[in-house]
Amino acid sequence: MYRDYIKLVIQDIKRRKFSSFLTLSAISLGILSIFVIILVGQGFQQSLEAEFEQFGTNLIIISSQDSNIYAGSTGSGLTSSELNIVNSRPYVEDVLPIFFRMGQIKYSNEFANTFIIGLEFKEDTFDIFGIDIDLGRPPKANEKYSVVIGPVAAEEMFSKEMAVGSNIYVKDTKFKVIGILEAVGNPQDDSQFYFNIDTLQEIFEEEDKIDMIYAIVDESYDVNLAKTNLELLLENRLGDDTVELQTLAQMAEQLNNILRIIQLVLGGIAFVALIVGALGIINTMYVIITEKTKDIGIMKAVGATNADILIIYMFQAGIFGLFGGALGLIIGAGCTMAFEYFIQQAGYTFLEIGIDPFTTISLLLFSFLVGMIAGFLPAYKASKLKIVDTFRK
Amino acid sequence: MIDWYDSFKLILKSMDEKKGRVFLTVSGIIIGIFVFTFFIFVSQGLSNTITEQFSSIGANAIVVQPANTLGDPTTSTGGLTDTDIAKIKQVVKNYDFVAGQVLNNGLFEYGNEKQYIYSVAYPEEYIDDYTESLGIEIEKGRGLRVGDRGVVVLGYKTATETFEREIKVGSSLKIEGRSLRVIGIVKERGDLFLDSSIVMSMDDMLDISGKEGYDVIRVNMLPDADLNRAKEAIDQKLNPNNDEEYVDIQTSQDIIDQFNQILGVLTAIISFISSIALIVGFINVMNTMYSSVLERINQISVMKALGATNEDIRNLYLVESGILGLTGGLIGFLMAYGLAEIISFGLKFAGYNVPIYFGWLFMLEVVAVTTIFAMIFGTYPALKAAKTNPADNLRDE
Numbered sequence: 163m164y165r166d167y168i169k170l171v172i173q174d175i176k177r178r179k180f181s182s183f184l185t186l187s188a189i190s191l192g193i194l195s196i197f198v199i200i201l202v203g204q205g206f207q208q209s210l211e212a213e214f215e216q217f218g219t220n221l222i223i224i225s226s227q228d229s230n231i232y233a234g235s236t237g238s239g240l241t242s243s244e245l246n247i248v249n250s251r252p253y254v255e256d257v258l259p260i261f262f263r264m265g266q267i268k269y270s271n272e273f274a275n276t277f278i279i280g281l282e283f284k285e286d287t288f289d290i291f292g293i294d295i296d297l298g299r300p301p302k303a304n305e306k307y308s309v310v311i312g313p314v315a316a317e318e319m320f321s322k323e324m325a326v327g328s329n330i331y332v333k334d335t336k337f338k339v340i341g342i343l344e345a346v347g348n349p350q351d352d353s354q355f356y357f358n359i360d361t362l363q364e365i366f367e368e369e370d371k372i373d374m375i376y377a378i379v380d381e382s383y384d385v386n387l388a389k390t391n392l393e394l395l396l397e398n399r400l401g402d403d404t405v406e407l408q409t410l411a412q413m414a415e416q417l418n419n420i421l422r423i424i425q426l427v428l429g430g431i432a433f434v435a436l437i438v439g440a441l442g443i444i445n446t447m448y449v450i451i452t453e454k455t456k457d458i459g460i461m462k463a464v465g466a467t468n469a470d471i472l473i474i475y476m477f478q479a480g481i482f483g484l485f486g487g488a489l490g491l492i493i494g495a496g497c498t499m500a501f502e503y504f505i506q507q508a509g510y511t512f513l514e515i516g517i518d519p520f521t522t523i524s525l526l527l528f529s530f531l532v533g534m535i536a537g538f539l540p541a542y543k544a545s546k547l548k549i550v551d552t553f554r555k
Numbered sequence: 556m557i558d559w560y561d562s563f564k565l566i567l568k569s570m571d572e573k574k575g576r577v578f579l580t581v582s583g584i585i586i587g588i589f590v591f592t593f594f595i596f597v598s599q600g601l602s603n604t605i606t607e608q609f610s611s612i613g614a615n616a617i618v619v620q621p622a623n624t625l626g627d628p629t630t631s632t633g634g635l636t637d638t639d640i641a642k643i644k645q646v647v648k649n650y651d652f653v654a655g656q657v658l659n660n661g662l663f664e665y666g667n668e669k670q671y672i673y674s675v676a677y678p679e680e681y682i683d684d685y686t687e688s689l690g691i692e693i694e695k696g697r698g699l700r701v702g703d704r705g706v707v708v709l710g711y712k713t714a715t716e717t718f719e720r721e722i723k724v725g726s727s728l729k730i731e732g733r734s735l736r737v738i739g740i741v742k743e744r745g746d747l748f749l750d751s752s753i754v755m756s757m758d759d760m761l762d763i764s765g766k767e768g769y770d771v772i773r774v775n776m777l778p779d780a781d782l783n784r785a786k787e788a789i790d791q792k793l794n795p796n797n798d799e800e801y802v803d804i805q806t807s808q809d810i811i812d813q814f815n816q817i818l819g820v821l822t823a824i825i826s827f828i829s830s831i832a833l834i835v836g837f838i839n840v841m842n843t844m845y846s847s848v849l850e851r852i853n854q855i856s857v858m859k860a861l862g863a864t865n866e867d868i869r870n871l872y873l874v875e876s877g878i879l880g881l882t883g884g885l886i887g888f889l890m891a892y893g894l895a896e897i898i899s900f901g902l903k904f905a906g907y908n909v910p911i912y913f914g915w916l917f918m919l920e921v922v923a924v925t926t927i928f929a930m931i932f933g934t935y936p937a938l939k940a941a942k943t944n945p946a947d948n949l950r951d952e
Contacts, residue, residue, distance in 0.1 A: 181849075184842040188835045195831050275622060275800075403662075403669055428828055434590050435832035438583040442839040445579045449846045 167474060171481040174450055182482075185446045189486025190493065192436030193529050197494035197521070199432055202501060203425035205515030207418060213346070213512060214414045216292030220255075221410040222389050224248065224375040224396065227403060239404060240372040244396060248375055251392070253383040258282055258290055258376040261359045263366055268331040269320045276319070278332065278355055280362035283308070287356075288343065290376060298326035298341035306361045310341040314352035314509065332357070333365045347512030385409050439486070440536040447479050447540035458544055459552025468545040475541030476534050483533020487526050562867075566875045573847065577879065580836075580843040584883025584925060587833035589891045592921055594829060596895035598822040600909040605814045607908075615651070616688070616807045617774040617786055619643070619793070622800035635769040635802070639793060643772065646788040649780040651688070654681035655769030657760045663753070664729040665718045672713060674753040676760030688775050689749070696724035696739030703756050707735045711743035712750040712906075728753075731763050743906075782806040837932040840879050844872060844936035856945035865941040872937035873930050880929020884922040892918075 175182040226239030242259070249257045261280035266273050281287050283301040288294070288310070301308050309330065316324040316339075324330070328339045337357065345352050363369045379388045389407050396405045451458070458471060466474075495517050502515045570577050621634040640653050647653070657676045662669050677685045679701045685691075686698060699708050707728065714722045714737075727734045735755065744750050761767070776785060786804050793802045848855070855868055892913060899911045 181842055181845055184838050184845070188838040188842070191831055191835050191838075195828060199828075273800075428825075431590060431825065431828045432831065434586060434829065435835050438586050438832050438835040438839065441579045441583045441586075442835070442842060445576050445839065445843060445846075448576060449850075 164477075167477045168481065170474070171478045174478065175485075178450075181446060181449070185442050185482055186486040186489055188439040188442040189436070189483055189529060189533070190439075190490035192432065192439040193487045193490030193525055194494040194497065195432035195435055196429055197491055197525055198497050198501065199425060199428045200521050200525075201494075201498045201515055201518065203421055203429075204518055204521070205502070205513055207421055208516075209513045210417055210421075211414060214410055217290070217410055218378065219409075219411055220379040220381060220385050222377045222379060222385065222392065223408050223410070223413070224377060224392065225406050225408075226373050227406055239400065240375060240396075241370045242372065244399065245372060245375055247395065247399070248377050248392060251388075251395075253380050253388045253391075254377050255380045256290070256378045258287070258378075259359055259372045260374040260376065261362050261366075261368075261371065262373055263362070265332055265366075267319075267355060269324060269328065270322050272320045272322075274319050276315075276353070276355065278357065278362065280357045280359035283358045290378070293346060294344045295341045296344040298339070300341060301356075301358065305340070306358050307335070307337050308340040308358065309337040310343060310356045311339055312343050312352040312354045313345045314349050315355060316342050319353060330355075332362075335361070335365050337361075345511065347510060349509040352509070385411070436532060440483075440532050443479055443482050443533055443536040444540060446482065447475060447537050448543075450478070451475065451540050451544045454544075455547065455552045458547055459549050462547070462549050462552075471547075472541045472545040475544050476537045479537020479541065480530045480534035483536065484526065484530040486533070487529025490529070491522055491525060562871055562874070566871065566878065569847065569851065570875065570878070576843055576846075580839050580879055581883045581886070583836035583839045584833075584880060584929070585887040585890065587829070587836035588884050588887025588921065588925055589894075590829040591826060591833055591891075592888050593891035593894055594822065594825045596891055596911055597898075598818055598825075600895065600899060600911045602815050602818055603912065604907075604909050605818075606811050607910075615776045615778060615780065615782065617776065617782060617789065618805050618807070618810070619772040619774065619789060620770065620803045620805075622803050635772050639769075639802075640772055642792050643774060643789055646792045647774060647776075647785045649777045650785075651775040651777050652681060652684045653772065653774050654678055654684065655772050656685075657757065657764065657766055658770045659760060659764040659766070661730050661763060665722060665726070666720055668718050668720075670717050672717060672753055673748065673751065674707075674755055674760065674763075676755050676757045678757050684775070685773075690744075691749070692742040694740050694742040696737070698739055699754055699756065703738070704758060705733070705735055706738045706756070708739040708741060708754040709737055710741050710750045710752045710754075713753055714740045717751065733759075733763070735759065782808065833928075836883070837880075837928055840876055840929050841932040841936060843879070844876050844933045845939070847875075848872065848936045848940040851940075852943055852948055855940055855943045856948040859943065859945040868943070869937045869941035872940045873933055876933025876937065877926045877930045879933075880926040881922060883929075884925030885918075887925075888918055888921045 224240070240259075245257060245259050248254055259282050263278050264275065265278040266275050267278070283305055284303050285300050288300060295310070296313065298310075301310055311324065324339055324342075326339055326342060330337050330339065343352075359372075363371060377388075377392065379385050386409065389409055393405070393407045396407075397403075461471065461474075498515055498517065502513065505513055619635065619639070635655060637655075640655060643653055644650070655678060659674050660671055661674055663672050682699055682701065691698070693708075694711065696708075699706070709722060722728070722737055722740075724737055724740060726737050728737065729735070741749065741754075755763075774785065774789070776782060783806065786806055789802075789804050793804075794800055858868065892911070895911045899909050902909050
């Protein structure tokens with residue numbers, strides 16, 4: 163039965179090749195745009211999740227609210243005594259203090275204004291970030307004038323490339339590049355400079371000031387409970403609203419929410435294209451039914467019920483949707499891969515976009531459904547034709 | 556050559572015969588144009604708002620900031636001095652006034668609540684210049700005067716929205732352990748910065764922020780001065796060394812351009828995606844026209860047999876496609892404008908001024924472009940109609 167339906171549709175498509183081609187391409191454009199937007203959105207979401215997983219989900223980020231990357235902190239925020247308190251909690255496994263400012267870096271008589279980060283130097287400092295050292299070596303705890311840099315910083319920030327052993331200056335203090343990190347795949351993170359926090363605090367004359375603490379919570383404890391605990395503890399010491407605590411899961415959730423909104427807006431606009439394509443199907447179906455009035459009369463004369471006719475033509479419209487959808491998905495997959503290629507060329511190698519089978523199949527079914535819905539009115543009109551009328555013409 | 560009036564009647568008649576199809580095809584164009592122009596209206600509205608806000612800050616201003624503040628002066632450490640002002644005055648002649656200002660983002664306390672608020676201070680001798688060039692009007696109380704200490708003037712939203720309890724003239728705010736009395740509230744401006752800020756005296760500001768110099772030097776030029784030339788001169792004076800930038804210099808136009816550039820990128824992405832619906836709409840036009848050519852092949856043959864030329868037939872179908880585009884473009888445009896106006900009206904109640912302007916030229920452009928595209932997509936069916944061989948066709952019947 164359904165094979166006959168499909169045969170009928172293919173006959174119609176063959177008979178009116180050009181017109182069918184137009185109808186299919188109209189639907190395919192809509193499905194294509196929705197497909198690409200969903201896939202790119204998923205790609206971003208999954209790549210970000212993978213990035214976050216490197217840190218582990220048991221990380222709490224404590225940031226001082228009085229910190230200002232340009233002006234420095236006003237002195238009411240985190241210091242080494244808060245760091246010690248956080249570290250002394252039984253549920254805290256490890257802590258990493260961070261200090262960051264905007265500053266000027268000088269290398270071979272060139273200057274760059276950039277973000278400068280100070281970390282507690284120890285052998286496993288970069289393990290916490292999940293970044294490997296590509297060239298050189300990790301810093302040692304007592305090294306005051308060493309710096310580890312990102313690969314993009316090394317290659318692109320100055321006209322002369324930096325290498326392990328190069329010297330750079332911050333506020334007239336000399337630092338030696340001892341390590342270059344492996345690329346994490348986005349140009350911002352790959353352009354960072356990591357110094358010893360003690361040295362930076364000295365040269366920025368903000369001794370003991372800490373802007374951020376990464377606290378790693380023991381796996382056997384509940385991260386959210388630990389967060390609430392630390393929040394109470396720190397606000398009791400420093401005052402309300404002086405620190406902000408976020409678990410990594412919360413940060414990931416926030417980013418995901420933003421991504422979802424963008425996807426929804428863009429997807430909504432692309433959906434409009436699908437609606438316009440559906441109007442095309444309605445039109446084509448009306449034309450087909452007008453052309454086939456006689457056939458419908460014959461079908462009815464030999465016993466087809468109204469419901470049969472309704473189903474035949476709704477199904478035919480659905481097949482239009484399905485074929486158009488399939489076409490759109492094939493071209494969409496190509497577009498997605500092209501997009502991935504270009505964005506990776508632009509330095510965002512962390513982004514990986516896969517063709518998700520669930521999305522593909524759902525959209526295929528969806529395009530069939532859209533076609534069916536679009537076919538309802540013409541099919542209904544066909545089903546109501548009176549046999550006498552169909553022959554009178 | 557057929558008479559244009561008659562052919563027009565012919566087109567309308569044939570459209571009338573297939574009302575349903577014409578309706579659906581035009582609807583496609585309407586939807587496409589509606590979404591497309593709606594977002595253009597929104598982005599124009601936002602761009603107007605930005606331009607207006609900055610022009611109220613002064614269309615003739617050049618703003619000098621220390622380098623590496625990335626455009627946000629509240630984050631600078633106050634590195635500019637009177638020496639810098641003197642240097643600027645050496646190279647720029649046709650200025651109205653040159654004065655520094657200090658900005659700070661501080662934690663203010665009112666009742667039991669604490670909020671971060673931007674505060675700003677101008678040198679005493681320039682308070683009037685600033686007030687005038689920024690177009691500041693006082694709603695309640697009075698403005699800041701020479702010699703005022705320990706008092707503040709609040710932006711409209713600072714007074715009404717920032718804290719849960721509205722702040723009245725005469726109340727006090729606390730910051731850094733000192734108390735500041737509110738002496739005035741500025742009239743609502745509908746902008747992003749001044750409405751939510753606090754103005755205080757320079758002495759208080761330097762005490763509170765701990766800054767020792769200016770964050771911004773404002774060079775207000777005379778109305779007919781060449782801003783870019785002045786900018787160039789200041790750049791050469793204050794940034795003599797090509798390697799190391801000491802200051803960032805921006806004219807008010809530069810700032811507006813920057814915002815518009817970001818907005819432009821966003822608009823481009825959204826326009827690109829919404830133009831897909833429009834393309835689909837045009838494909839529908841092509842399809843509809845193609846179907847009607849096939850259906851009317853007899854009519855065309857008869858017309859040709861009676862002396863209509865290929866060009867006549869082609870033009871007939873091109874005009875019909877054009878009418879579909881024109882109708883869809885016009886209705887879609889008006890609907891988009893209507894919705895944009897409604898949203899703009901709603902936003903006004905929420906306190907945001909996003910004016911939408913109806914442009915005859917813009918409407919003309921949209922309608923013309925839609926019509927032309929509909930005709931381009933109608934070309935293939937029109938040519939197909941024009942090439943109909945009447946003898947072949949009539950023989951078949």
